[in-house]
Amino acid sequence: MATKKKSPTSKKASPKKAKAETPTTEKEALVVFAFRLTQVERDQIHKTAGPRNATQFIRRVATAFAHEDEGAFREVLTEAREGRS
Numbered sequence: 346m347a348t349k350k351k352s353p354t355s356k357k358a359s360p361k362k363a364k365a366e367t368p369t370t371e372k373e374a375l376v377v378f379a380f381r382l383t384q385v386e387r388d389q390i391h392k393t394a395g396p397r398n399a400t401q402f403i404r405r406v407a408t409a410f411a412h413e414d415e416g417a418f419r420e421v422l423t424e425a426r427e428g429r430s
Contacts, residue, residue: 393425393428393429394428405417
């Protein structure tokens with residue numbers, strides 16, 4: 346049986362360095378809160394918040410509403426207006 350020769354450019358596996366331990370912070374467990382909306386409403390949300398920020402945008406609106414935090418709600422509205430401009 347023929348044995349394979351290592352090419353001169355092959356490298357030996359170097360030993361892995363131990364990663365520095367990072368302090369673990371416990372994150373609050375997240376749950377799903379789903380609701381239905383029309384495609385037009387969804388498209389408007391994505392247009393305003395951007396496709397990557399839509400969930401965070403809706404989360405901020407809902408949280409401001411739940412806490413009756415008018416300042417936070419107005420801040421989200423202001424950002425939405427600026428995003429559409």
